[in-house]
Amino acid sequence: MKVMIVGAGKLGYRLAEAMNNENIDVTLMDINPNTLERINDHLDVLTVEANGIQIAILKEFNIETYDLIVATTDSDETNTLICTLSKKLHCKKAIARIRNPEFIEQLDFVKSELGIDHIINPDLTTAIEIERYVSKTYNFYSGDFAKGKVSMVDFHIGNDCSFIGKRIMDLKGLEGLLITAISREGELIIPNGSTKIKFGDVIYVIGKSKNINRLGQNLGINMNKKKTKKVMILGGGNIGYYLAQNLERSGISVTILEKDKNRCEYLASKLNCALIIHGDGTDIDLLQEEDLASYDTFIGATGYDEQNLLMALVAKNSGINKAIAKISRHNYVHVVDKLDVDVALNPVNITVSNVLKYIRGGRVVSVSLLLGGEGEVTEIIASENSPIIGKPLYKLGLPKGIIIGAIVHKEDVIIPDGNSVIHEDDRIIIFSLVSDLPILNKLTQPAKKGGIFNELWGSH
Numbered sequence: 001m002k003v004m005i006v007g008a009g010k011l012g013y014r015l016a017e018a019m020n021n022e023n024i025d026v027t028l029m030d031i032n033p034n035t036l037e038r039i040n041d042h043l044d045v046l047t048v049e050a051n052g053i054q055i056a057i058l059k060e061f062n063i064e065t066y067d068l069i070v071a072t073t074d075s076d077e078t079n080t081l082i083c084t085l086s087k088k089l090h091c092k093k094a095i096a097r098i099r100n101p102e103f104i105e106q107l108d109f110v111k112s113e114l115g116i117d118h119i120i121n122p123d124l125t126t127a128i129e130i131e132r133y134v135s136k137t138y139n140f141y142s143g144d145f146a147k148g149k150v151s152m153v154d155f156h157i158g159n160d161c162s163f164i165g166k167r168i169m170d171l172k173g174l175e176g177l178l179i180t181a182i183s184r185e186g187e188l189i190i191p192n193g194s195t196k197i198k199f200g201d202v203i204y205v206i207g208k209s210k211n212i213n214r215l216g217q218n219l220g221i222n223m224n225k226k227k228t229k230k231v232m233i234l235g236g237g238n239i240g241y242y243l244a245q246n247l248e249r250s251g252i253s254v255t256i257l258e259k260d261k262n263r264c265e266y267l268a269s270k271l272n273c274a275l276i277i278h279g280d281g282t283d284i285d286l287l288q289e290e291d292l293a294s295y296d297t298f299i300g301a302t303g304y305d306e307q308n309l310l311m312a313l314v315a316k317n318s319g320i321n322k323a324i325a326k327i328s329r330h331n332y333v334h335v336v337d338k339l340d341v342d343v344a345l346n347p348v349n350i351t352v353s354n355v356l357k358y359i360r361g362g363r364v365v366s367v368s369l370l371l372g373g374e375g376e377v378t379e380i381i382a383s384e385n386s387p388i389i390g391k392p393l394y395k396l397g398l399p400k401g402i403i404i405g406a407i408v409h410k411e412d413v414i415i416p417d418g419n420s421v422i423h424e425d426d427r428i429i430i431f432s433l434v435s436d437l438p439i440l441n442k443l444t445q446p447a448k449k450g451g452i453f454n455e456l457w458g459s460h
Contacts (some may be wrong), residue, residue, distance in 0.1 A: 006052030127242035257281035345451035401433035
């Protein structure tokens, strides 16, 4: 598969990196030679110093031979035009990053009239993810799969003596559950029964919600904290705006702190019930005036990671139940586990997951990146001719970096063992290290199709 990415910012780079791991032929185009030089030091992709909005450039690089173009420049209008021109020149599919709320209100028209196949909006998808965490009664990371029948959560083991130093096979209270991954000192591990739990580990556990709640209680974690009724959002940018819109619809009281007066006026004109405060959200006196401790949830959604993390910590120190921070720096992922922040979300990772799901085709239900992209959780509907159908798992020869966490067969959730068998149309949730993704893709795609993307694009 051939993909051209126009725009080598954070999103463009991460997309190129993720596709590189999939053995996709990637061309990355940008007008900044210094950016491209840095990318050449880290990624095995073709880099091109050029402007993707120029028809002559697209023709020169034979855009008609590409299966997909992804426009991720800083300009919505530029991205839209690049995709439209590329489709007119017979590129097969086009994805545009569009963030402007005014644009988003006209999505169907933009897609149908301008020939764009898929639109990605990191701010909106991040707001949706944050809203999902706000609606949970517990505080930590969670993912829902198989239409909510299967849940995955991460537990910070800390110094829990019932787990530390023990092999997974010897742990009590894991009936109906599976430890699918361990985050240890910035490294992601796919464990087996002999893997020992160490101090400070974060374990990713999958199973039915009732079983996960039981484990949480055994670990002394309150799984049923009060529901959120009152939220404070630091930052009135697009994420804050989208989030406030969604929370208002849920009947949650919202306060937004924003430094820019013009932005405050815009928010006040667009939002129905939210309280908009013009002021510096890092000012402790202002937060005390607004009675920070009376809020259930605090969300740091400014453009500054450090500010979001610091104020989330201040909020937790004030007694707030949940503190959520938006982060953009890839290397901060390894720091967050050590902080008293309930959830830190990276818009780039969320968007990359969205694109990977799209390009893999109809039988891939969802893709979630773990620990900044070092691992991946994929929900797949098993195809008729897939090599994994009809065989006990122990005969599949899965590498150490891949583990099947759950199988949903005819509405029943199965936490598998070596003798479990996958049937056609089962939903399977698979954990994989990035290094083993090529093997995973071969195992989960129909054998007769001959390629991991052929189900969507057709053979070339």
